[in-house]
Amino acid sequence: MAEVAAVQPRRMPGAGKSWGTQRRVSRGLTYLAIFILVLIFAFPLYFMAITSLMTQFETYIWPPLLYPKSWQWKNYIEMSSKVPLWLWFWNTTRITFLTVLGTTLSCTVVAYGFARFRFPLRNLLFLLTLGTMMFPAQITLIPQFILFHRLGWINTFKPLTVPSFFGGGAFFIFLMRQFIMQIPRDLDEAALIDGASYPRLLTSILMPLMKPAIGTVAIISFMGAWNDFMGPLIYLQSNKFFTLAVGLRYWDTQPALGELSLTHLMMAMCVIVATPCIILFFSAQKIFVEGIVMSGIKG
Amino acid sequence: MAAAVKRRHTGTGIYGAIARSVGRSPTEVREAGWGMIFVSPWVLGLIIFTVGPIIASLYYSFTEYDILGSPVWIGLENYARAFSLGKIIPAFAQIKGDRLTGLAISKTLIYAGVLVPVGTTGSLLLALLLNQQLRGSYLFRTLFYIPSLVPSIASVMLWKYLMHPRVGLINSALAAIGIQGPGWLDHPKTALMAVILIGLWGSMGGNRMLIFLAGLQSVPRELYEAAELDGAGSWGRFANVTLPMISPTVLFNLILGVIGALQVFTIAFAGTSGGPSYATWFFALHIYRQAFEYFRMGYGCALAWVFALGVLFFTWVQMSASARWVFYAGGK
Numbered sequence: 001m002a003e004v005a006a007v008q009p010r011r012m013p014g015a016g017k018s019w020g021t022q023r024r025v026s027r028g029l030t031y032l033a034i035f036i037l038v039l040i041f042a043f044p045l046y047f048m049a050i051t052s053l054m055t056q057f058e059t060y061i062w063p064p065l066l067y068p069k070s071w072q073w074k075n076y077i078e079m080s081s082k083v084p085l086w087l088w089f090w091n092t093t094r095i096t097f098l099t100v101l102g103t104t105l106s107c108t109v110v111a112y113g114f115a116r117f118r119f120p121l122r123n124l125l126f127l128l129t130l131g132t133m134m135f136p137a138q139i140t141l142i143p144q145f146i147l148f149h150r151l152g153w154i155n156t157f158k159p160l161t162v163p164s165f166f167g168g169g170a171f172f173i174f175l176m177r178q179f180i181m182q183i184p185r186d187l188d189e190a191a192l193i194d195g196a197s198y199p200r201l202l203t204s205i206l207m208p209l210m211k212p213a214i215g216t217v218a219i220i221s222f223m224g225a226w227n228d229f230m231g232p233l234i235y236l237q238s239n240k241f242f243t244l245a246v247g248l249r250y251w252d253t254q255p256a257l258g259e260l261s262l263t264h265l266m267m268a269m270c271v272i273v274a275t276p277c278i279i280l281f282f283s284a285q286k287i288f289v290e291g292i293v294m295s296g297i298k299g
Numbered sequence: 300m301a302a303a304v305k306r307r308h309t310g311t312g313i314y315g316a317i318a319r320s321v322g323r324s325p326t327e328v329r330e331a332g333w334g335m336i337f338v339s340p341w342v343l344g345l346i347i348f349t350v351g352p353i354i355a356s357l358y359y360s361f362t363e364y365d366i367l368g369s370p371v372w373i374g375l376e377n378y379a380r381a382f383s384l385g386k387i388i389p390a391f392a393q394i395k396g397d398r399l400t401g402l403a404i405s406k407t408l409i410y411a412g413v414l415v416p417v418g419t420t421g422s423l424l425l426a427l428l429l430n431q432q433l434r435g436s437y438l439f440r441t442l443f444y445i446p447s448l449v450p451s452i453a454s455v456m457l458w459k460y461l462m463h464p465r466v467g468l469i470n471s472a473l474a475a476i477g478i479q480g481p482g483w484l485d486h487p488k489t490a491l492m493a494v495i496l497i498g499l500w501g502s503m504g505g506n507r508m509l510i511f512l513a514g515l516q517s518v519p520r521e522l523y524e525a526a527e528l529d530g531a532g533s534w535g536r537f538a539n540v541t542l543p544m545i546s547p548t549v550l551f552n553l554i555l556g557v558i559g560a561l562q563v564f565t566i567a568f569a570g571t572s573g574g575p576s577y578a579t580w581f582f583a584l585h586i587y588r589q590a591f592e593y594f595r596m597g598y599g600c601a602l603a604w605v606f607a608l609g610v611l612f613f614t615w616v617q618m619s620a621s622a623r624w625v626f627y628a629g630g631k
Contacts, residue, residue, distance in 0.1 A: 030431065033428065041442055041500070041504050042446075062471055064471070106341070118334065120331065122334065135611070136607055138607065141586070141603065142596050142599050143351070146359075230565070230587070233568075263460055266456055267460070269456075292506045293510060
């Protein structure tokens with residue numbers, strides 16, 4: 001008790017003037033650190049956005065302009081006359097949409113099976129599922145390519161979308177299973193007694209309760225499909241099937257086009273690739289952040 | 300009530316027949332049947348897209364296969380080439396070793412060896428900064444997070460521009476204060492470092508930071524108060540309360556970070572093409588080149604197995620070392 005009394009006065013707020021000053025200084029330093037960090041993290045993106053709206057000449061000026069003198073929205077139109085930008089955008093959208101649809105639907109169903117039913121070999125199968133998460137994607141890359149090559153699926157979107165309809169991957173199944181297991185079984189039993197079938201139980205009782213988890217899976221799989229580079233690189237070989245990611249790389253490797261002199265156009269394309277992800281983040285920030293955290297803590 | 304449900308399915312029909320033969324109640328059989336139906340897409344997918352390919356990959360790794368012909372069994376030759384065993388084992392004397400494999404391993408280890416410790420520490424520091432209840436911390440969190448939302452291919456293109464040796468923003472700024480900037484991605488001595496910096500920019504404020512932040516916020520206040528009463532300063536509170544309490548999160552982030560870092564591909568592929576002078580010749584790039592540019596599918600599979608075993612090894616090491624430093628507050 002005496003010890004506590006001896007320690008406490010030192011911590012009384014406003015006990016000494018110097019303590020307050022010290023506090024203000026440390027607050028100031030914290031804000032300075034944050035300012036520098038914001039500069040490092042966010043400024044390059046701001047720079048990307050403004051460069052995409054400059055004239056070619058303005059990209060050379062030193063010191064660099066902090067905003068374009070005249071907003072060159074026509075850069076975006078010029079870019080789309082040089083490469084089939086909107087076709088690539090549409091391709092990326094289609095692949096992403098199908099992947100998200102396949103992943104959310106099939107992983108919900110599969111996770112329901114793992115979470116609520118007892119059947120032979122269930123635990124072994126689930127362990128095997130978790131085990132596949134340990135392997136890097138490279139191990140299946142080549143045999144999958146050979147498989148899809150034999151099926152005649154090269155230069156189609158199928159290798160990128162069809163697998164997602166088969167459970168969508170161990171990680172999503174795991175995440176969804178954990179979520180379903182938190183939902184009390186009483187609801188299931190009540191619905192079954194009322195005569196609901198198992199599929200009916202899933203669609204009308206559980207799925208409405210699973211909205212946050214479904215949202216999380218949709219967002220993470222959207223980011224994965226939209227940003228995927230190696231998949232489209234391997235499977236999409238002709239220009240008209242490209243996604244934005246491989247299109248961007250294609251533009252960069254064209255000797256006459258990818259020259260640094262056309263940086264403003266290159267940045268315009270970067271903006272187009274990045275914008276949907278950023279919009280998604282801002283429009284679903286809550287689910288997004290909670291989902292990431294949920295995956296981190298449950299995983 | 301339960302009896303009523305049970306009776307509905309007794310006797311006749313397929314459930315009744317199976318139930319009698321396995322000695323279980325029809326309800327249980329019905330449940331098992333539905334369960335198997337629900338997981339069946341995944342079972343199929345697991346066989347077709349994961350387990351099957353993993354086994355096929357092992358088989359192909361003992362063959363020479365250019366995808367147009369058919370695979371030819373060559374035993375351990377691909378592995379002998381990968382590790383240049385010709386010099387050591389006389390049986391493989393005629394096989395030319397692949398110098399690039401060793402190089403790829405060392406470049407990948409350097410990349411992961413710098414990126415993971417620096418990146419994880421950085422993410423933790425950012426999370427600590429955001430956890431101080433500052434005004435605007437919500438905004439700062441968003442600003443730190445945004446780079447990780449940018450598709451890696453776009454961030455590579457952006458940084459190629461910013462790091463351009465002559466006209467890039469960074470070197471221009473350095474020149475303005477009288478410093479001759481490095482060649483960044485264009486110079487063999489600095490390319491690996493430049494790739495690491497791009498990797499850090501895209502990952503430090505990302506998911507890892509959010510997970511750390513949630514971990515920090517879940518540490519009970521009472522623990523800090525107790526530590527304070529015991530006379531712990533801010534460092535003492537961090538080392539004795541914060542760190543043990545978030546250690547499971549640290550382990551999770553480390554394991555995922557290592558797996559991700561070892562697979563580095565896009566930055567090197569689009570940023571440097573593995574160069575200059577093989578300075579950024581990472582393992583995933585090495586596999587890609589062998590398989591999809593030279594169509595050495597067999598050799599590519601052998602490399603992929605070496606790679607997978609390497610990744611598994613690092614995960615295993617971290618898991619087994621974790622018993623010494625990870626603290627589970629709720630017991631294990």
